[in-house]
Amino acid sequence: MPSRPKKMERQVVGGILRRFRNWLPRHGAGPPQDNLGEVVKEPERAQEHCLPNFAGGQHFFEYLLVVSLKKKPSVDDYEPTITYQFPKRENLLRGQQEEEERLLGAIPLFCFPDGNEWAPLTEYPRETFSFVLTNVDGSRKIGYCRRLLPAGRGPRLPRVYCIISCIGCFGLFSKILDEVEKRHQISMAVIYPFMQGLREAAFPAPGKTVTLKSFIPDSGTEFISLTRPLDSHLEHVDFSSLLRCLSFEQILQIFASAVLERRIIFLAEGLSTLSQCIHAAAALLYPFSWAHTYIPVVPESLLATVCCPTPFMVGVQMRFRQEVMESPMEEVLLVNLCEGTFLMSVGDEKDILPPKLQEDILESLGQGIKGSQSYFQQKILEYEERKKQKKPKEKTLK
Secondary structure (H helix, E strand, O other): OOOOOHHHHHHHHHHHHHHHHHHHHHHOOOOOOOOOOEEEOOOOOOOOOOOOOOOOOOOOOOEEEEEEEEEOOOOOOEEEEEEEEEOOOOOOOHHHHHHHHHHHHHHHHHHOOOOOOOOOEOOOOOEEEEEEEEOOOOOEEEEEEEEEOOOOOOOEOOEEEEEEEOOOOHHHHHHHHHHHHHHHOOOHHHHHHHHHHHHHOOOOOOOOEEEEEEEEOOOEEEEEEEEOOOOOOOOOOOOHHHHHHOOHHHHHHHHHHHHOOOEEEEEEOOHHHHHHHHHHHHHOOOOOOOOOEEEOOOOHHHHHHHHOOOOEEEEEEHHHHHHHHOOOOOOEEEEEOOOOEEEEOOOOHHHOOOHHHHHHHHHHHHHHHOOOHHHHHHHHHHHHHHHHOOOHHHHHHO
Protein backbone atom coordinates (compact mmCIF):
# COMPACT_ATOMS: atom_id res chain seq x y z
CA MET A 1 0.00 0.00 0.00
CA PRO A 2 1.34 3.44 -0.93
CA SER A 3 2.37 5.44 2.12
CA ARG A 4 0.29 8.42 3.27
CA PRO A 5 -0.20 10.36 6.49
CA LYS A 6 -2.03 8.28 9.11
CA LYS A 7 -4.06 11.25 10.29
CA MET A 8 -5.45 11.91 6.81
CA GLU A 9 -6.28 8.23 6.38
CA ARG A 10 -8.24 8.13 9.64
CA GLN A 11 -10.09 11.32 8.80
CA VAL A 12 -11.14 10.13 5.36
CA VAL A 13 -12.19 6.67 6.52
CA GLY A 14 -14.05 8.21 9.45
CA GLY A 15 -15.76 10.53 6.97
CA ILE A 16 -17.06 7.70 4.80
CA LEU A 17 -18.35 5.85 7.86
CA ARG A 18 -20.15 8.92 9.20
CA ARG A 19 -21.70 9.65 5.83
CA PHE A 20 -23.17 6.20 5.42
CA ARG A 21 -24.15 6.09 9.09
CA ASN A 22 -26.17 9.29 8.79
CA TRP A 23 -27.67 8.45 5.42
CA LEU A 24 -28.75 4.84 5.89
CA PRO A 25 -31.27 5.37 8.73
CA ARG A 26 -32.77 8.30 6.86
CA HIS A 27 -33.08 6.18 3.70
CA GLY A 28 -34.77 3.29 5.49
CA ALA A 29 -38.31 2.85 6.70
CA GLY A 30 -40.16 5.69 8.36
CA PRO A 31 -40.78 9.31 7.43
CA PRO A 32 -37.84 11.41 6.20
CA GLN A 33 -36.44 14.13 8.41
CA ASP A 34 -36.91 16.81 5.79
CA ASN A 35 -40.34 17.34 4.22
CA LEU A 36 -39.57 19.38 1.14
CA GLY A 37 -42.21 21.21 -0.82
CA GLU A 38 -44.98 20.72 1.74
CA VAL A 39 -47.93 23.08 1.47
CA VAL A 40 -48.54 24.69 4.84
CA LYS A 41 -51.10 27.08 6.28
CA GLU A 42 -48.89 29.52 8.13
CA PRO A 43 -45.94 31.24 6.43
CA GLU A 44 -42.63 31.17 8.27
CA ARG A 45 -39.43 32.93 7.30
CA ALA A 46 -35.98 31.68 8.28
CA GLN A 47 -32.85 33.69 8.90
CA GLU A 48 -30.38 34.05 6.05
CA HIS A 49 -27.50 31.59 6.10
CA CYS A 50 -24.52 31.75 3.75
CA LEU A 51 -22.66 28.60 2.85
CA PRO A 52 -18.89 28.93 3.18
CA ASN A 53 -18.23 26.12 0.70
CA PHE A 54 -19.90 27.88 -2.20
CA ALA A 55 -19.39 31.28 -3.78
CA GLY A 56 -22.13 33.72 -2.91
CA GLY A 57 -24.96 32.03 -1.05
CA GLN A 58 -26.97 35.25 -0.64
CA HIS A 59 -29.76 34.08 -2.94
CA PHE A 60 -31.30 30.70 -3.65
CA PHE A 61 -30.21 30.98 -7.28
CA GLU A 62 -28.54 33.20 -9.85
CA TYR A 63 -30.55 32.30 -12.95
CA LEU A 64 -33.56 30.33 -14.08
CA LEU A 65 -33.16 29.32 -17.71
CA VAL A 66 -35.23 27.45 -20.26
CA VAL A 67 -33.06 25.74 -22.87
CA SER A 68 -34.77 24.58 -26.07
CA LEU A 69 -33.60 22.87 -29.24
CA LYS A 70 -33.57 25.08 -32.32
CA LYS A 71 -32.98 23.69 -35.79
CA LYS A 72 -29.83 24.90 -37.50
CA PRO A 73 -30.33 26.56 -40.88
CA SER A 74 -29.80 24.28 -43.91
CA VAL A 75 -28.92 21.22 -41.77
CA ASP A 76 -30.86 18.54 -39.89
CA ASP A 77 -29.10 19.07 -36.56
CA TYR A 78 -30.52 20.98 -33.63
CA GLU A 79 -28.71 23.45 -31.41
CA PRO A 80 -29.58 24.01 -27.73
CA THR A 81 -30.47 27.66 -27.15
CA ILE A 82 -31.57 29.68 -24.13
CA THR A 83 -35.17 30.77 -24.82
CA TYR A 84 -36.03 32.16 -21.37
CA GLN A 85 -33.89 33.84 -18.72
CA PHE A 86 -34.72 35.17 -15.26
CA PRO A 87 -33.52 37.59 -14.11
CA LYS A 88 -32.43 39.72 -17.04
CA ARG A 89 -29.42 41.70 -15.92
CA GLU A 90 -28.78 45.14 -17.34
CA ASN A 91 -26.19 47.89 -16.85
CA LEU A 92 -23.42 45.40 -16.06
CA LEU A 93 -19.79 46.46 -16.09
CA ARG A 94 -17.71 45.20 -18.99
CA GLY A 95 -16.02 42.48 -16.94
CA GLN A 96 -19.34 41.34 -15.45
CA GLN A 97 -20.96 41.23 -18.85
CA GLU A 98 -18.15 39.13 -20.30
CA GLU A 99 -18.39 36.71 -17.37
CA GLU A 100 -22.15 36.40 -17.83
CA GLU A 101 -21.75 35.75 -21.56
CA ARG A 102 -19.24 32.97 -20.91
CA LEU A 103 -21.52 31.38 -18.33
CA LEU A 104 -24.68 31.55 -20.43
CA GLY A 105 -22.75 30.36 -23.48
CA ALA A 106 -21.64 27.16 -21.75
CA ILE A 107 -24.91 26.18 -20.07
CA PRO A 108 -26.85 24.93 -23.15
CA LEU A 109 -24.05 22.47 -23.90
CA PHE A 110 -24.49 20.81 -20.49
CA CYS A 111 -28.29 20.82 -20.67
CA PHE A 112 -28.09 18.68 -23.82
CA PRO A 113 -24.81 16.74 -23.46
CA ASP A 114 -26.11 14.01 -25.79
CA GLY A 115 -25.18 15.88 -28.97
CA ASN A 116 -27.28 17.53 -31.65
CA GLU A 117 -28.94 14.53 -33.32
CA TRP A 118 -32.52 14.95 -32.10
CA ALA A 119 -35.92 14.41 -33.62
CA PRO A 120 -39.42 15.37 -32.42
CA LEU A 121 -40.81 12.82 -29.96
CA THR A 122 -44.23 11.86 -28.63
CA GLU A 123 -42.85 10.25 -25.44
CA TYR A 124 -39.78 11.04 -23.39
CA PRO A 125 -39.01 10.05 -19.78
CA ARG A 126 -38.53 13.03 -17.50
CA GLU A 127 -34.95 13.37 -16.23
CA THR A 128 -33.58 15.36 -13.32
CA PHE A 129 -29.82 15.83 -13.29
CA SER A 130 -27.14 18.38 -12.49
CA PHE A 131 -23.83 19.67 -13.75
CA VAL A 132 -21.00 21.69 -12.25
CA LEU A 133 -19.16 24.67 -13.72
CA THR A 134 -15.83 25.59 -12.13
CA ASN A 135 -14.62 29.18 -12.19
CA VAL A 136 -11.00 30.27 -12.56
CA ASP A 137 -10.81 30.95 -8.81
CA GLY A 138 -11.96 27.39 -8.03
CA SER A 139 -15.50 28.32 -6.97
CA ARG A 140 -18.26 26.22 -8.46
CA LYS A 141 -21.73 26.87 -9.80
CA ILE A 142 -24.25 24.06 -9.97
CA GLY A 143 -26.84 23.65 -12.69
CA TYR A 144 -30.00 21.85 -11.53
CA CYS A 145 -31.84 20.55 -14.60
CA ARG A 146 -35.23 19.06 -15.42
CA ARG A 147 -35.52 17.74 -19.00
CA LEU A 148 -38.93 16.74 -20.36
CA LEU A 149 -41.36 17.15 -23.20
CA PRO A 150 -43.40 20.35 -23.04
CA ALA A 151 -47.16 20.12 -22.80
CA GLY A 152 -48.93 19.59 -26.11
CA ARG A 153 -49.96 17.04 -28.69
CA GLY A 154 -48.02 15.42 -31.47
CA PRO A 155 -44.24 15.07 -31.86
CA ARG A 156 -42.22 17.75 -30.11
CA LEU A 157 -38.72 18.39 -28.88
CA PRO A 158 -37.68 18.17 -25.20
CA ARG A 159 -36.69 21.26 -23.28
CA VAL A 160 -34.71 21.82 -20.09
CA TYR A 161 -35.50 23.96 -17.06
CA CYS A 162 -32.16 24.87 -15.51
CA ILE A 163 -31.54 26.67 -12.21
CA ILE A 164 -28.01 28.01 -11.72
CA SER A 165 -26.95 28.35 -8.09
CA CYS A 166 -23.84 28.45 -5.94
CA ILE A 167 -25.62 26.35 -3.30
CA GLY A 168 -25.46 22.57 -3.14
CA CYS A 169 -28.84 21.18 -2.03
CA PHE A 170 -30.16 18.75 -4.63
CA GLY A 171 -33.33 17.61 -2.90
CA LEU A 172 -34.49 21.15 -2.25
CA PHE A 173 -33.86 22.34 -5.81
CA SER A 174 -35.64 19.29 -7.19
CA LYS A 175 -38.76 20.50 -5.38
CA ILE A 176 -38.26 23.98 -6.78
CA LEU A 177 -38.07 22.49 -10.28
CA ASP A 178 -41.38 20.72 -9.59
CA GLU A 179 -42.99 24.08 -8.89
CA VAL A 180 -41.41 25.68 -11.96
CA GLU A 181 -42.60 22.83 -14.16
CA LYS A 182 -46.15 23.08 -12.78
CA ARG A 183 -46.31 26.80 -13.52
CA HIS A 184 -44.69 26.56 -16.93
CA GLN A 185 -47.49 24.26 -18.10
CA ILE A 186 -49.91 27.10 -17.37
CA SER A 187 -47.96 30.11 -18.63
CA MET A 188 -44.46 31.55 -18.56
CA ALA A 189 -45.93 34.60 -16.87
CA VAL A 190 -46.88 32.53 -13.81
CA ILE A 191 -43.23 31.59 -13.24
CA TYR A 192 -42.03 35.15 -12.69
CA PRO A 193 -43.75 35.96 -9.34
CA PHE A 194 -42.78 32.58 -7.88
CA MET A 195 -39.11 32.91 -8.85
CA GLN A 196 -39.03 36.56 -7.79
CA GLY A 197 -40.32 35.58 -4.35
CA LEU A 198 -37.74 32.78 -4.16
CA ARG A 199 -34.96 35.15 -5.14
CA GLU A 200 -35.92 37.62 -2.43
CA ALA A 201 -36.15 34.88 0.23
CA ALA A 202 -33.23 34.15 2.54
CA PHE A 203 -31.64 30.70 2.20
CA PRO A 204 -32.57 28.81 5.40
CA ALA A 205 -30.13 27.46 7.95
CA PRO A 206 -29.87 23.65 8.34
CA GLY A 207 -33.15 22.23 9.62
CA LYS A 208 -35.02 25.52 9.06
CA THR A 209 -37.83 26.36 6.68
CA VAL A 210 -38.54 29.19 4.27
CA THR A 211 -42.12 29.63 3.07
CA LEU A 212 -43.21 31.31 -0.15
CA LYS A 213 -46.63 32.74 -0.92
CA SER A 214 -47.62 31.93 -4.49
CA PHE A 215 -50.75 32.42 -6.59
CA ILE A 216 -51.74 29.97 -9.32
CA PRO A 217 -54.68 30.69 -11.64
CA ASP A 218 -57.70 28.44 -10.95
CA SER A 219 -55.98 27.14 -7.79
CA GLY A 220 -55.73 30.25 -5.65
CA THR A 221 -53.01 31.23 -3.20
CA GLU A 222 -50.86 28.60 -1.55
CA PHE A 223 -47.92 28.63 0.81
CA ILE A 224 -44.98 26.49 -0.34
CA SER A 225 -42.63 25.39 2.42
CA LEU A 226 -39.02 24.53 1.54
CA THR A 227 -37.13 22.85 4.37
CA ARG A 228 -33.38 22.44 4.35
CA PRO A 229 -32.04 19.09 5.69
CA LEU A 230 -30.79 19.18 9.26
CA ASP A 231 -27.36 17.79 8.32
CA SER A 232 -25.86 20.30 5.89
CA HIS A 233 -23.05 17.86 5.01
CA LEU A 234 -25.55 15.42 3.49
CA GLU A 235 -27.95 17.79 1.76
CA HIS A 236 -26.10 17.80 -1.56
CA VAL A 237 -25.87 14.05 -2.10
CA ASP A 238 -28.08 10.96 -2.44
CA PHE A 239 -26.33 7.61 -2.03
CA SER A 240 -29.27 5.48 -3.20
CA SER A 241 -28.25 5.35 -6.88
CA LEU A 242 -24.63 4.52 -6.06
CA LEU A 243 -25.67 1.72 -3.69
CA ARG A 244 -28.15 0.37 -6.20
CA CYS A 245 -25.59 0.23 -9.03
CA LEU A 246 -22.48 -1.01 -7.20
CA SER A 247 -21.49 -3.33 -4.38
CA PHE A 248 -19.90 -2.12 -1.15
CA GLU A 249 -16.56 -3.56 -2.26
CA GLN A 250 -16.67 -1.62 -5.53
CA ILE A 251 -17.63 1.60 -3.76
CA LEU A 252 -14.66 1.17 -1.42
CA GLN A 253 -12.34 0.70 -4.39
CA ILE A 254 -13.68 3.88 -5.99
CA PHE A 255 -13.24 5.68 -2.69
CA ALA A 256 -9.64 4.45 -2.38
CA SER A 257 -8.86 5.54 -5.96
CA ALA A 258 -10.28 8.99 -5.22
CA VAL A 259 -8.12 9.28 -2.09
CA LEU A 260 -5.06 8.63 -4.29
CA GLU A 261 -6.33 11.30 -6.74
CA ARG A 262 -6.57 9.03 -9.74
CA ARG A 263 -8.61 9.26 -12.94
CA ILE A 264 -12.16 7.90 -12.57
CA ILE A 265 -14.82 7.63 -15.31
CA PHE A 266 -18.45 6.63 -14.71
CA LEU A 267 -20.64 5.27 -17.53
CA ALA A 268 -24.45 5.19 -17.39
CA GLU A 269 -27.47 5.42 -19.68
CA GLY A 270 -29.52 8.01 -17.82
CA LEU A 271 -28.40 11.49 -16.92
CA SER A 272 -30.06 11.24 -13.49
CA THR A 273 -28.18 8.08 -12.50
CA LEU A 274 -24.92 9.44 -13.86
CA SER A 275 -24.99 12.75 -12.00
CA GLN A 276 -26.29 11.25 -8.73
CA CYS A 277 -23.62 8.54 -8.63
CA ILE A 278 -20.68 10.83 -9.35
CA HIS A 279 -21.84 13.37 -6.76
CA ALA A 280 -22.14 10.57 -4.21
CA ALA A 281 -18.69 9.21 -5.06
CA ALA A 282 -17.10 12.64 -4.64
CA ALA A 283 -18.95 13.16 -1.36
CA LEU A 284 -17.27 10.09 0.16
CA LEU A 285 -14.11 12.13 0.53
CA TYR A 286 -15.62 14.34 3.23
CA PRO A 287 -14.16 16.13 5.22
CA PHE A 288 -11.95 16.59 2.16
CA SER A 289 -13.20 17.50 -1.31
CA TRP A 290 -12.28 16.64 -4.88
CA ALA A 291 -10.12 19.54 -6.10
CA HIS A 292 -9.39 18.36 -9.66
CA THR A 293 -11.37 18.21 -12.91
CA TYR A 294 -14.95 17.36 -12.00
CA ILE A 295 -17.63 16.99 -14.69
CA PRO A 296 -20.70 14.96 -13.62
CA VAL A 297 -21.98 14.76 -17.21
CA VAL A 298 -19.45 15.28 -20.02
CA PRO A 299 -20.93 16.77 -23.22
CA GLU A 300 -20.08 15.02 -26.49
CA SER A 301 -17.84 17.88 -27.59
CA LEU A 302 -15.69 17.50 -24.44
CA LEU A 303 -15.08 13.73 -24.58
CA ALA A 304 -11.37 14.39 -25.04
CA THR A 305 -11.32 15.12 -21.30
CA VAL A 306 -10.86 11.39 -20.67
CA CYS A 307 -7.38 11.64 -22.26
CA CYS A 308 -6.26 14.23 -19.71
CA PRO A 309 -3.06 13.17 -17.87
CA THR A 310 -4.11 14.89 -14.62
CA PRO A 311 -6.62 13.53 -12.05
CA PHE A 312 -10.28 13.79 -12.98
CA MET A 313 -13.70 12.44 -12.00
CA VAL A 314 -16.17 12.54 -14.86
CA GLY A 315 -19.43 10.98 -16.00
CA VAL A 316 -20.06 9.87 -19.60
CA GLN A 317 -23.27 8.60 -21.16
CA MET A 318 -23.21 4.95 -22.25
CA ARG A 319 -23.82 5.91 -25.86
CA PHE A 320 -20.23 7.21 -25.97
CA ARG A 321 -18.74 4.04 -24.45
CA GLN A 322 -16.91 2.99 -27.61
CA GLU A 323 -15.28 6.40 -28.05
CA VAL A 324 -14.12 6.32 -24.44
CA MET A 325 -12.75 2.78 -24.71
CA GLU A 326 -10.77 3.69 -27.83
CA SER A 327 -9.30 6.85 -26.30
CA PRO A 328 -5.64 6.81 -25.21
CA MET A 329 -5.91 6.56 -21.42
CA GLU A 330 -3.49 5.47 -18.72
CA GLU A 331 -4.21 4.27 -15.16
CA VAL A 332 -7.93 4.94 -15.22
CA LEU A 333 -10.79 3.34 -13.32
CA LEU A 334 -13.70 2.95 -15.77
CA VAL A 335 -16.97 2.15 -13.96
CA ASN A 336 -19.98 0.70 -15.77
CA LEU A 337 -22.94 1.72 -13.61
CA CYS A 338 -25.45 -0.13 -15.80
CA GLU A 339 -23.84 -3.54 -15.26
CA GLY A 340 -22.06 -2.85 -11.96
CA THR A 341 -18.62 -3.71 -13.31
CA PHE A 342 -15.18 -2.17 -13.80
CA LEU A 343 -14.32 -2.08 -17.51
CA MET A 344 -10.79 -0.82 -16.83
CA SER A 345 -8.73 -0.54 -13.66
CA VAL A 346 -5.17 -0.06 -12.43
CA GLY A 347 -5.27 -3.43 -10.68
CA ASP A 348 -4.37 -2.50 -7.11
CA GLU A 349 -7.67 -0.97 -6.04
CA LYS A 350 -8.41 -3.83 -3.62
CA ASP A 351 -5.11 -3.32 -1.80
CA ILE A 352 -5.08 0.45 -1.30
CA LEU A 353 -6.93 0.43 2.04
CA PRO A 354 -5.61 -1.73 4.91
CA PRO A 355 -7.56 -5.03 5.21
CA LYS A 356 -8.71 -4.27 8.75
CA LEU A 357 -10.25 -0.95 7.76
CA GLN A 358 -12.00 -2.58 4.81
CA GLU A 359 -13.48 -5.24 7.06
CA ASP A 360 -14.76 -2.66 9.55
CA ILE A 361 -16.36 -0.52 6.88
CA LEU A 362 -17.94 -3.41 4.96
CA GLU A 363 -19.31 -5.00 8.11
CA SER A 364 -20.83 -1.72 9.28
CA LEU A 365 -22.37 -0.95 5.89
CA GLY A 366 -23.79 -4.45 5.54
CA GLN A 367 -25.48 -4.33 8.93
CA GLY A 368 -26.81 -0.85 8.25
CA ILE A 369 -28.41 -1.83 4.94
CA LYS A 370 -30.14 -4.78 6.60
CA GLY A 371 -31.89 -2.30 8.88
CA SER A 372 -30.07 -3.09 12.11
CA GLN A 373 -29.61 0.54 13.01
CA SER A 374 -28.54 -0.01 16.61
CA TYR A 375 -25.87 -2.53 15.67
CA PHE A 376 -24.63 -0.25 12.89
CA GLN A 377 -24.29 2.73 15.17
CA GLN A 378 -22.57 0.58 17.79
CA LYS A 379 -20.00 -0.58 15.23
CA ILE A 380 -19.34 3.03 14.26
CA LEU A 381 -18.87 4.02 17.89
CA GLU A 382 -16.52 1.09 18.43
CA TYR A 383 -14.47 2.08 15.40
CA GLU A 384 -14.23 5.73 16.40
CA GLU A 385 -13.39 4.80 20.00
CA ARG A 386 -10.73 2.33 18.87
CA LYS A 387 -8.96 4.85 16.67
CA LYS A 388 -8.71 7.27 19.63
CA GLN A 389 -7.03 4.72 21.85
CA LYS A 390 -3.39 3.72 21.55
CA LYS A 391 -1.57 0.95 23.38
CA PRO A 392 1.42 1.93 25.61
CA LYS A 393 3.78 -0.17 23.49
CA GLU A 394 2.83 1.72 20.35
CA LYS A 395 3.66 5.00 22.05
CA THR A 396 7.08 3.80 23.22
CA LEU A 397 7.92 2.53 19.72
CA LYS A 398 7.31 5.98 18.31
